[in-house]
Amino acid sequence: MHEIAQDSLLKETEAPVLCYHCGQKCEESLYLDEKQFCCYGCKTVYEILNTNNLCQYYQLGDHPGISLRQPNDDSFLYLNEKTIQKKLLSFDSEDFARITFYIPAIHCVSCIWLLENLRKIEPGILRSETHFAKKSVTLDYHPARIKLSHIASLLSSLGYAPHITLSDSAKNEKPDNRSLLIKLTVAGFCFGNVMLFSFPEYLGISQHDALLNRAFSWLNLLLSVPVFFYSSSDYLKAALKSFKQKQINIDVPIAAGLVALFVHSAYAIITHSDPGYLDSFTGLVFFLLIGRWFQEKTYETLAFDRDYKSYFPLAVQRLHNNLWQPAVIHQLQVGDRIQLRNMEVVPADGKLIDDHAFIDYSFVTGESRPVKASLGDLIYAGGRLIGQPVQLVVEKSVSQSHLTSLWNNPAFGKVNESRYKKIIDRAARRFTWIVLALAIITGIYWQLTRPNQMWLVLVSVLMVACPCALALSAPFTFGNMLRVFGKHKLYLKNVDVIERLAAVDTVVLDKTGTLTHGEKPKAEFIGKLNDAEWAAVHSLTGASSHPLSMIIAQWRGKVSTEKISGFKEIPGKGIEGRVNQQLYKIGSAEFVGTLPIKDTGGSHVYVSVNGETLGYFLIPTSLRKNIRRMISALGHKIDALLSGDQENQTTELRSLFSSSTLFFFNQSPHDKLEYIYNLQRNGKTVLMVGDGLNDSGALKQSDVGIAITDKAGVFTPACDGILEGNQLGLLDKFIELAQSSLVILKTAFVISFVYNAVALSFAVSGHLTPLVAAILMPLSSISVVVFSFVAVNFIAKRKLT
Amino acid sequence: MIIIAGLILISLTIAVVFLIAFFWSIKSGQYEDVYTPSVRMLFDEPKKEDDESTAS
CATH class of the missing domain: 2.70.150.10 (Calcium-transporting ATPase, cytoplasmic transduction domain A)
Known part of the structure; x- marks a missing residue:
């Protein structure tokens, strides 16, 4: 096989050709059986499929393959550990085991076909079944004939690398959706039959035969019992829980309506006074559950999972x-x-x-x-x-x-709790009390004027008024915004940060490593170092995660690993340590013990060995790309630039900033913290952007602290957000987006309020049947959630592209 | 009268049977993936020597 590959390696000369396997443009084509491939990975997959007579794969879709240009060299050997297998396997015995892999690459009919024919490639695999919607494959295999790691690497080599998470294994599925579906079916079944048995009453023939009438009423009651105790149990349980906690929640009015309708009807049937409203009751539960099911489906499609979609940028x-x-x-x-x-x-x-x-x-x-x-x-x-x-x-x-x-x-955490959450909680509770009071007043009024309508009106009022929309709009708006930020490499701690970010009126920036020095900085050493000293300097700076240390350590492209002892890092000053019994100090002039050299351009990092200064590194100040626009957009909002460095080369920097921006140099971490504290005492809401190491105190003190990261693991839990360095230029847009999300939230509140006011007025005046109310209630929640979702995406798209 | 009672009983019984059948279909996972089976049934099995590999 390898020889054929060698022979068929030909240079591509013609116009763009698409890879037979994955459909990507071939830059240097490989040929096999007169078919072109973009890389060895794709060709290998074709070879595997060809030798196993599985080329039907290519007939089911055009270029169905997954590009293997970035080969997956993950090792799956850990899958052979018994303890890990125990977590992953859903069934395990001597000659039979079953596992479900999550495979994100599944995307077409060909994928299903290939994955379900895996047994033709590896006879140890007994059966495989694809679940397209979940993008997963359930494999039955013979543990003695094939190892689990082998299956995983086979999948990986075909381009279907399984995504294995041990913490939340694929075994625990959510049964919630099923139980809701069953509850819904029971309610629907009973509703239909109750309506059937209510026909005599609808048609007015009940007067003729009292016995038949009574029998039907009892049958209705019998059919309503499972609806009340089973189908509507979620609402009843939620209300009961709220009573136990002595706090009213939004499920109480609904539960009250259901209990009122059922108990009244049951009482009426038992005492033979009237046939009750069991048709309305069962229909009500049926529509409520349909609404809930629809609601869940909507949320599912809008749902966001932080773990998958955004990442922890460390x-x-x-x-x-x-x-x-x-x-x-x-x-x-x-x-x-x-x-x-x-x-x-x-x-x-x-x-x-x-x-x-x-x-x-x-x-x-x-x-x-x-x-x-x-x-x-x-x-x-x-x-x-x-x-x-x-x-x-x-x-x-x-x-x-x-x-x-x-x-x-x-x-x-920061002391100031979410303001909106409090307001929403209080509003929802007050709203519930108002609805209950309104329902009682309405009930009394109708009892006095038209008592036969009373129960239905009362239930309509309780049903239609639902502050769910109020409770849902905030998590959806903020949660979706969090996802948008994550997509653009700003990883926020939680939704409360968005609220604080929107209130920011003052921005304080750190200089070194935040504004300056992107990924490829230059450095220059002025002075003399021999090879041993170079190695020592590289090792020492490699031990520190300060931005300047990282520049020096990466410079000249090699990493030395000399044994270091007595390593110490003094934030804002420098690092010291012993290498080969020599005491090295690397840092500011003062720390090293020499006089600072007045020089143009950049930061200076001095080096001394056993107290003798050997020279200094000159690292020119190079601004990150794309931050000029951000700085001018924020304008005088940027209150100060704090730097731990010497004052130098300020003219170029200063010209970027508004004239009101202050520059401070030689700032210790404590000075920075103090500065922010003073701003806050003057009533400012401060956003601090800095690195996680020297500025951790300032980040914690500020209202919103954002740490900048460039391929570094420095992370302080005191910060509220992590921003990838090359996205700093979007900082002003992020603040604007946070402000827009508050506007969206307020708009959603207004919509929800207007909706409730209109619906309630109809219900109180008796123009709304409980069934219509049960349909309207979830519709309002869904419309508010969809509104906030669409609005956030629309604004994010306009601002960030 | 008795006929009506009997008919009601029969109709209810039949309805309950279908209800139970529906529960079973939910529990056996028939509603979890509504796409893959529709594709799977259209795959053609190549006839040669395929029986051996499935039997093993």
């Missing part, structure tokens, strides 16, 4: 093909070797392979004293390394939700 150094390369944490696999620098957060549980390390678990436990770990110890995700760099072997895959939950730990 990266660590990973050893990949013997090179240290930054990797985004969700790419980490069990068994990967990663390096952590001072102050970096441990992204996944891992085993220490250095002699010892000091880990600060304050994010997890709240206890801030560092814990000492020794060789072979397990270090848990969420800890933060203090001191010299260490290497870990990842033991467990990264759980984004775990890190997010650490972040949302109340210990790092």
Whole structure:
């Protein structure tokens, strides 16, 4: 097979040709059987399919394949661990096992066909069944004949890499939807039959035969019992719960209406006074449940899952093909070797392979004293390394939700709670009381004027007034906005941050690493260093996650790993450590112990060995791309630029900013915090943008603190958001979007209020039957939710593109 | 009169049978994926030596 591949390797000369497998443009084409392929990956898949007589794959759709240009070299060996299998397999025995893989790449008929014919490629696979909507495949296989890891890598090599999450395994499915469907069916069944048995009454023939009439009434009652106790149980339970908590909730009026109608009708039938309203009652429950089902479907399609759609923008150094390369944490696999620098957060549980390390678990436990770990110890995700760099072997895959939950730990929360949530809660409760009062007054009025209509009017009033729309619009608007932000690499802690972001009137920026220095900075050393000293400097700066250290460490493209001892990093000053018994100090002139050199351009980082200054690094100030527009758009909102550096090269920077922006240099982390505190005392709402290391205090103090990240694992739970460096230029748009989401929310409130006012006035005057009310109620919620969803997407599209 | 009672009983019984059948269809997962089976039934099985591989 390999020889054929060699022969058929021909250079492409003609106009663009599409890959036979995946349909992408072929830049350098590979030929096999007179078919072109864009890469070896695609060709290999074709070969596999061809040898197994599975080329029908290509007849079912045009270019159905998944491009393998970025080959997936994930190792699935961990799947052979018994403990991991136990979590994943839904059935396991000697000669039969069943597993369900989530495969995001499933997209067409060909995919289904190929996945269901896997047994022709691997006889160890007994049966496979695709679930198109869920994008999953359920595989039955023979554990003795084929290993689980082998199945996973086979899928991966065909382009259908399974997405395996151990935390929330595919086994636990939600039974909610089913039970709702069954409740709905019961209600519908009973409703239909009750209507049938009410026919004599509808047609007025009941007077002739009292016995028949009574028998039908009893049958109706019999049919309504399951509707009351089973189908409507969700509403009743919610109301009961609210009574137990001595707090009224929005389900109470509905439950009150249902109980009133059922109890009254049952009483009437038992005492033979009248036939009751059981047809209305069962129909009411039926339509309520249809509305609820429809509502759930709508929410499902609009739903957003933070874990999948946005990501935690943290990266660590990973050893990949013997090179240290930054990797985004969700790419980490069990068994990967990663390096952590001072102050970096441990992204996944891992085993220490250095002699010892000091880990600060304050994010997890709240206890801030560092814990000492020794060789072979397990270090848990969420800890933060203090001191010299260490290497870990990842033991467990990264759980984004775990890190997010650490972040949302109340210990790092800000005092000011969500204002809107409070207002909404109070409004919803007050609204419920008003509805109940209105229902009682209406009931009394109708009892006095037309008593035979009383019950139906009363129930209509209770049904139609529902503040659900009020309660739902806020989470939907903010939640959707959160997703929009996530798409543009701004990862916010929770929805409350949006509200605070909208109120921001003052912006404070950090300079080094925030405004300046993107991904490819330049550096220059003025002075002299020999090779050993170079290696030492590289190792020391490689241990720190300060933006300037990272520039120096990456410079000249190699990473040295000399043994460091006594590593210390003093925020805002510099780093020191011993390499080969020599004491190195790298940092500001004052820290190193020399006089600062007045020089044009950039930041200076001085280096000394055993107290003797060897020279300094000159790192020119290079602004990030695309931030000029943002700075001029924010204008005088930018109150100050705080920098821990020397004052130099300010003219170019200053010309970008509005004249009212203040510049401060030589600021310690404490100075920054103090500055923000003073602004807040003057009644300002402050947004601080800085790096997570030197500015963590200021980020916590500010109303909204956003940490900038460039392929670094520095993450402080005190910040409210993480923004990827190259998206800083959108900062003003993000603030505008947050403000727009408040406008959308208010509009949704107005819609919901108007709707309720109109519907209630109809219900009180008796122009609305309970059935229509039951249909209108969910419609209002859905319309408000759809409105906020569409509005957010529309505004986001207009602003961000 | 008795005929009516009998008819009602029969109609209710039949209705309940269908109701139970519907419960069964929900519980057995027939409503979970409404797309894949419609495609699967149209796949042609190539005739040669296929029986051996399924039987193994």
